Amino acid sequence: MLKVEHLAKTYGEGDRAVQAIGDLTFEVNEKEFVCIVGPSGCGKTTLLKCMSGLLAPTGGEVRLHGELVDGPPEQMALVFQEYSRSLFPWMTIRQNVAFPLRRKRLDKGAAAKLVEEAVESVGLSGSVDRYPWELSGGMQQRVAIARALAYQPEILLMDEPFASVDAQTRADLEDLVLDLRGKYGVTIVFVTHDIDESVYLGDRIVVLTPAPTHVQEICEVGLPEPRDQVDTKELPEFARLRAHVYRSIKRRQSAAEEAVNA
Amino acid sequence: MSERRQRWLGVGLEVTVPLLALVLWGLLSAGSDTYYFPPLTDILSTFADTWLFERVGSDVVPSLERMGLGFAIAVVIAVTAGLLLGMSRRARIAAAPIVEFLRAIPPPALLPFAILVIGVGSSMKVFIIAFVCIWPILLNTIDGVRGIDPTLDDTTRVYGISSRDRIWRVMLPAATPQIFAGMRTSLSLALILMVISEMVASTNGIGYFVLQSQRTFAIPEMWSGILLLGILGYVLNGGFTLIERRLLRWHRGARASALG
Amino acid sequence: MARRAIPDWALPWLSVAAVLVLFELLPRIGVLPREHFPPISQTLDTLAQQAGESKFWDAVGNTLQGWALGLGIAAALAIPLGIVIGSSRLLYRAMRGLIEFLRPIPSVALIPLAILVYGTGLQSKVFLAAFASFWQVLVATLYGVQDVDPVATDTARSFGFSRVQRLFRVTLPSAVPYVATGLRIASAVSLILTVTAELVIGSAGLGRSINLARSGGNEELMYALIVATGVLGLVLNTVFVKVERRVLHWHPSQRREAAAR
Numbered sequence: 001m002l003k004v005e006h007l008a009k010t011y012g013e014g015d016r017a018v019q020a021i022g023d024l025t026f027e028v029n030e031k032e033f034v035c036i037v038g039p040s041g042c043g044k045t046t047l048l049k050c051m052s053g054l055l056a057p058t059g060g061e062v063r064l065h066g067e068l069v070d071g072p073p074e075q076m077a078l079v080f081q082e083y084s085r086s087l088f089p090w091m092t093i094r095q096n097v098a099f100p101l102r103r104k105r106l107d108k109g110a111a112a113k114l115v116e117e118a119v120e121s122v123g124l125s126g127s128v129d130r131y132p133w134e135l136s137g138g139m140q141q142r143v144a145i146a147r148a149l150a151y152q153p154e155i156l157l158m159d160e161p162f163a164s165v166d167a168q169t170r171a172d173l174e175d176l177v178l179d180l181r182g183k184y185g186v187t188i189v190f191v192t193h194d195i196d197e198s199v200y201l202g203d204r205i206v207v208l209t210p211a212p213t214h215v216q217e218i219c220e221v222g223l224p225e226p227r228d229q230v231d232t233k234e235l236p237e238f239a240r241l242r243a244h245v246y247r248s249i250k251r252r253q254s255a256a257e258e259a260v261n262a
Numbered sequence: 263m264s265e266r267r268q269r270w271l272g273v274g275l276e277v278t279v280p281l282l283a284l285v286l287w288g289l290l291s292a293g294s295d296t297y298y299f300p301p302l303t304d305i306l307s308t309f310a311d312t313w314l315f316e317r318v319g320s321d322v323v324p325s326l327e328r329m330g331l332g333f334a335i336a337v338v339i340a341v342t343a344g345l346l347l348g349m350s351r352r353a354r355i356a357a358a359p360i361v362e363f364l365r366a367i368p369p370p371a372l373l374p375f376a377i378l379v380i381g382v383g384s385s386m387k388v389f390i391i392a393f394v395c396i397w398p399i400l401l402n403t404i405d406g407v408r409g410i411d412p413t414l415d416d417t418t419r420v421y422g423i424s425s426r427d428r429i430w431r432v433m434l435p436a437a438t439p440q441i442f443a444g445m446r447t448s449l450s451l452a453l454i455l456m457v458i459s460e461m462v463a464s465t466n467g468i469g470y471f472v473l474q475s476q477r478t479f480a481i482p483e484m485w486s487g488i489l490l491l492g493i494l495g496y497v498l499n500g501g502f503t504l505i506e507r508r509l510l511r512w513h514r515g516a517r518a519s520a521l522g
Numbered sequence: 523m524a525r526r527a528i529p530d531w532a533l534p535w536l537s538v539a540a541v542l543v544l545f546e547l548l549p550r551i552g553v554l555p556r557e558h559f560p561p562i563s564q565t566l567d568t569l570a571q572q573a574g575e576s577k578f579w580d581a582v583g584n585t586l587q588g589w590a591l592g593l594g595i596a597a598a599l600a601i602p603l604g605i606v607i608g609s610s611r612l613l614y615r616a617m618r619g620l621i622e623f624l625r626p627i628p629s630v631a632l633i634p635l636a637i638l639v640y641g642t643g644l645q646s647k648v649f650l651a652a653f654a655s656f657w658q659v660l661v662a663t664l665y666g667v668q669d670v671d672p673v674a675t676d677t678a679r680s681f682g683f684s685r686v687q688r689l690f691r692v693t694l695p696s697a698v699p700y701v702a703t704g705l706r707i708a709s710a711v712s713l714i715l716t717v718t719a720e721l722v723i724g725s726a727g728l729g730r731s732i733n734l735a736r737s738g739g740n741e742e743l744m745y746a747l748i749v750a751t752g753v754l755g756l757v758l759n760t761v762f763v764k765v766e767r768r769v770l771h772w773h774p775s776q777r778r779e780a781a782a783r
Contacts, residue, residue: 049416052420054416054419054420071419072419072420072421072422074422076420077420077421078416078417078420080413080416080417082413084516084519084520085411085413085414086413086414086416086417088414088431088432088435089512089513089515089516090435090436090438090512090513099421099423099427099431100421100422100423102423102424102427103421103422103423103424131512131515131516132516133512133515133516133518133519133520134515134519151421268611268612271612271615272611272612272615272616273615275612275615275616275619276615276616276618276619277619279616279617279619279620280619280620280623283620298635298638298639352530352533355530355533355534356533356534356536356537357537358534359534359537359538360537360538360541362756363752363756364752366752366753366755366756366759367748367751367752367755368710368713368714368716368717368718368729368751368755369714370714370717370718370721370722370729371717371721371728371729371732371747371748371751371752372748373721373733374721374732374733374735374736374744374748375736375744375745375748377736378558378736378741378744379558379559450626450628453628454628454629454630454714457628457630457631457633458630458718458721458722461630461633461722462721462722469630472631472633472634473633473634473722475634476634476635476637476638481638484634484635484638485635487631487634488631488632488634488635491627491628491631492624492626492627492628492631495626495627495628496623496626496627498626499626
């Protein structure tokens with residue numbers, strides 16, 4: 001469904017050029033939950049911005065359903081890490097969630113229903129008329145997720161969405177995303193630097209090298225569904241996978257060849 | 263002293279000190295035979311005779327009309343131009359020297375020009391008020407549009423927000439805190455220019471009245487005019503603050519939560 | 523990014539040139555009435571002639587004198603007063619109401635009073651300029667003194683700095699950026715009031731010269747003097763911005779601006 005081929009991104013020109021992404025190739029299938037994990041500063045956000053068409057790559061391409069991505073595609077939504085800065089502070093929760101729907105030219109009733117459902121599915125029905133800054137960080141991120149879902153994207157990109165909330169809230173939000181994925185049937189690309197999170201959430205994990213970024217390896221996560229914060233994380237397979245991904249990141253580029261057949 | 267007592271003392275002082283100052287003025291000027299500084303009671307009774315409400319229609323209303331119209335024209339022009347310049351870097355670079363020069367001219371220096379080209383009527387005053395009020399609002403609007411959070415900008419792009427919605431529902435609200443800061447500066451400029459323009463060339467208005475009173479040595483009248491202008495400045499500023507607080511409730515809330 | 527036909531550095535020059543050409547041509551082809559708008563070349567020509575005349579420089583000197591004295595007196599009064607009021611919470615609360623009441627009073631309202639008390643000379647001009655600039659500097663100083671990071675004060679206190687030491691080592695350095703900004707704005711205000719006084723009261727200076735040129739029907743001279751006044755304003759502002767940058771290069775507000783350039 002989404003293909004990233006030989007993607008490269010260099011910032012600046014000449015002597016001061018910084019190569020953020022070296023050469024990235026991977027694919028995301030329909031209804032799949034793909035986690036992208038890598039060491040900090042490895043160009044994860046740059047990758048996501050290129051995938052969403054916010055940033056033009058300097059090499060290679062991104063294709064969605066075979067079509068070249070050269071601007072934000074209509075079937076795609078994005079959830080940012082900085083929830084407090086991606087919500088519009090002058091709009092209520094309801095207005096925030098409804099705002100992107102203006103593009104879809106739905107009639108009033110249909111749009112209101114989508115908003116209602118999305119807000120309810122993230123458990124914020126009671127707060128629709130409050131402002132984002134009146135809510136806690138975790139709740140603000142729920143609003144951002146509701147906004148993405150109401151937009152009914154085929155594919156949802158998430159950029160370290162839970163990196164700035166506390167541990168308990170984070171576990172709740174992880175389960176919420178897994179739950180909603182089933183309910184809305186949406187394809188998810190989830191960028192994180194947290195190995196546990198990537199193993200817990202993903203169907204597949206794309207492990208990246210430090211900048212200039214390449215794909216270190218791609219591993220399948222065969223953990224049983226539905227996942228559970230306690231049971232799943234107790235499984236020997238979970239421990240094995242996270243140790244594997246951890247070593248894979250530590251091993252870095254030098255041993256990249258050995259790691260291909262994980 | 264306990265925290266609480268200190269706070270109450272503070273509030274008490276904030277109210278009583280200005281009143282005390284007024285009383286002091288009254289006492290010091292009572293029985294004053296200095297020609298230029300008549301007793302406060304004389305000024306107040308003249309104030310009541312003059313401004314309640316004999317000269318309201320003939321002087322206060324024309325003054326406020328000129329000021330309001332000039333200010334409103336400035337807001338419309340400056341916000342529009344500010345949005346355009348804020349969005350285009352190259353337009354900003356091109357306009358910079360002209361804007362810098364025009365706003366560096368001390369506004370009263372343009373009065374003779376306005377009199378020459380437009381004449382001495384009301385439209386001259388409206389023009390000069392509008393011209394002067396444009397710059398603070400324009401520069402603040404540009405800053406506001408440029409200062410828009412990149413994440414917010416990315417969000418509007420990802421969701422394919424139309425450019426009309428982008429301008430009206432994202433840029434304009436995002437820039438309002440700065441726009442209001444500019445408007446506050448401009449409002450006091452508007453009052454100043456209203457007074458100056460009426461002093462230089464006019465047949466009515468508060469500024470005209472005050473200067474005319476001085477020229478005819480009607481000293482209590484002059485003081486009553488000065489008092490009125492002071493009250494006007496205070497009321498305009500206070501009223502504007504109230505509107506600003508109401509409209510920008512989200513801004514204070516968002517900032518408080520970001521700091522906390 | 524694609525190469526542009528016009529590079530960025532040329533844009534300001536082009537726009538200035540466009541404005542000059544416009545104000546040369548429009549009066550010549552009669553779109554702007556010739557009697558009110560002499561072609562810009564004539565204005566600039568007059569300005570060049572003026573630059574050779576001592577009368578012109580006298581006017582510039584008079585204006586600068588009013589500006590400098592007004593600003594200087596305002597700063598000399600407002601900065602110490604702001605520090606004293608700002609460093610005591612109780613005193614600040616006591617004065618705040620009074621300041622908030624007096625500050626919005628348009629200084630130009632005092633023009634008639636200034637004429638009565640000080641006449642039509644330099645004193646009136648300086649009084650008005652100083653009165654108007656005073657509030658800018660005072661309020662800026664108050665903000666600056668109030669806005670000192672409490673952590674910095676507590677740190678200084680824990681190291682056993684005395685009250686006076688804290689004032690000089692912590693409070694004043696933190697307040698400097700605010701005072702500098704206040705002074706820059708006060709400088710503009712002082713110039714405005716100086717020119718106003720010259721125009722309305724008739725004290726010697728550029729403001730009066732402009733008005734005389736208009737009433738004498740000498741449009742070229744009027745425009746030339748307006749341009750000269752604008753240049754003066756521009757120069758004063760630029761100097762203040764430059765000094766502010768140099769003095770405050772360590773301050774975060776300057777860093778951000780520097781990065782943006």
